[in-house]
Amino acid sequence: MSYQTKMNIPPVKAYFPEEDKNWVAEKIKEMLGSGMLTLGALGKEFEKEFAAFTGAQYAVAVNSGTSAIEIPLRVLDIAGKDVLVPTNTFFATAAAVVHAGGNPVFVDMNPETFAISTAELEKRLTPKTAGVILVHIAGLVSHQTPEIIDWCKQKGLWCLEDAAHAHGSTLNGKHAGTFGIAGTLSFYPTKIMTSGEGGMILTNDKKIFEEAQLYRDQGKTSFLTNTHGKMGYNWRMSEPNAAIGLVQIRRLPEILKKRAAIAKFYDESLANCDFGKALKVPSDSFSNYYKYIFVPNKQLQDRGAFKKAFKEKTGVSLTGEVYELPLHKQPVFQQWSGGSFPVADDLCARHICLPLFPSMTAEEATHVIASLKEAFHG
Ligand SMILES: Cc1ncc(COP(=O)(O)O)c(C=O)c1O
Numbered sequence: 001m002s003y004q005t006k007m008n009i010p011p012v013k014a015y016f017p018e019e020d021k022n023w024v025a026e027k028i029k030e031m032l033g034s035g036m037l038t039l040g041a042l043g044k045e046f047e048k049e050f051a052a053f054t055g056a057q058y059a060v061a062v063n064s065g066t067s068a069i070e071i072p073l074r075v076l077d078i079a080g081k082d083v084l085v086p087t088n089t090f091f092a093t094a095a096a097v098v099h100a101g102g103n104p105v106f107v108d109m110n111p112e113t114f115a116i117s118t119a120e121l122e123k124r125l126t127p128k129t130a131g132v133i134l135v136h137i138a139g140l141v142s143h144q145t146p147e148i149i150d151w152c153k154q155k156g157l158w159c160l161e162d163a164a165h166a167h168g169s170t171l172n173g174k175h176a177g178t179f180g181i182a183g184t185l186s187f188y189p190t191k192i193m194t195s196g197e198g199g200m201i202l203t204n205d206k207k208i209f210e211e212a213q214l215y216r217d218q219g220k221t222s223f224l225t226n227t228h229g230k231m232g233y234n235w236r237m238s239e240p241n242a243a244i245g246l247v248q249i250r251r252l253p254e255i256l257k258k259r260a261a262i263a264k265f266y267d268e269s270l271a272n273c274d275f276g277k278a279l280k281v282p283s284d285s286f287s288n289y290y291k292y293i294f295v296p297n298k299q300l301q302d303r304g305a306f307k308k309a310f311k312e313k314t315g316v317s318l319t320g321e322v323y324e325l326p327l328h329k330q331p332v333f334q335q336w337s338g339g340s341f342p343v344a345d346d347l348c349a350r351h352i353c354l355p356l357f358p359s360m361t362a363e364e365a366t367h368v369i370a371s372l373k374e375a376f377h378g
Pocket of ligand 1 (some may be wrong): 064065066067089090092093135162164165186187188198199
């Protein structure tokens with residue numbers, strides 16, 4: 001690689017304008033005075049505004065995107081049952097199944113959507129299958145989502161959406177996480193909006209809503225008693241986290257707009273390139289571009305070494321993949337690793353993800369593209 005210029009561009013950058021920092025600081029000062037530091041008014045307001053933004057009837061705030069998945073799985077009582085999970089997802093999707101007493105059954109991916117393959121679902125069905133976890137990888141709500149939900153209904157299964165990547169993403173105007181029996185989000189700091197740590201459960205199902213509130217607070221039958229009716233845990237969201245989440249949900253439309261403008265520039269700049277292609281977002285979808293996926297035609301010999309050299313020469317940090325190592329290859333999941341997953345084996349090894357964050361300047365975005373073109377042509 002030979003580069004004329006170098007510009008330090010991080011893989012992600014949280015977006016907190018000064019007025020938002022001041023608002024959070026003020027709220028933290030107030031809560032330190034009142035001592036109301038968990039399960040309080042800010043958490044309730046965060047739930048209310050998140051539900052309104054997404055169109056879900058109910059929202060329950062919790063301490064992580066991982067517990068947001070495990071809680072509905074516990075309400076759905078998956079102990080001893082099989083749950084179909086894409087192999088190209090984060091560890092937590094399948095770990096939540098295991099923690100709730102179920103068995104993850106891995107399913108290959110659709111190369112066009114990076115989501116679970118509908119054709120493969122049928123092949124992986126077992127007599128013990130209770131449901132499917134659909135993950136909206138990279139913030140793209142697969143156009144096959146309604147088809148997957150229908151297939152689940154036909155088979156008597158539920159569909160839980162792991163929408164950890166998909167704040168603000170929609171398909172035909174319907175928000176990620178509102179298609180299935182419940183949807184879950186993560187507010188981990190690398191996500192497009194954050195609460196520090198945190199997660200949210202969205203649902204229109206009253207039982208899941210009511211029981212989720214018990215599970216997140218040690219399974220207590222109510223906030224003020226010491227009677228425990230469920231095998232819950234401490235999955236509560238604290239008030240400082242809720243304050244950060246609230247300021248971010250209010251900022252989300254601006255974040256989405258800024259991300260979309262950079263993604264559009266990337267799309268246009270890479271439309272006719274001869275060394276690979278970006279993941280296509282169909283016109284009926286709105287993606288938050290949590291990840292901007294680019295698939296080179298040929299597999300890089302050593303992607304890790306390429307990323308390191310790319311950063312050294314250009315200053316550009318590529319972000320983490322979705323995912324580098326599919327779950328059927330993860331050491332901890334070996335007992336559930338049976339099956340063949342040729343699409344995930346190929347695409348997980350081959351794709352890269354470009355940096356994209358709301359405060360990225362036009363100059364920075366131009367540098368990313370110029371560096372990429374030079375790297376692949378050089
Ligand atoms: C697809 C997916 N599911 C679940 C999680 C877990 O979220 P958290 O890190 O907030 O527990 C993540 C996040 O990192 C994720 O990417």
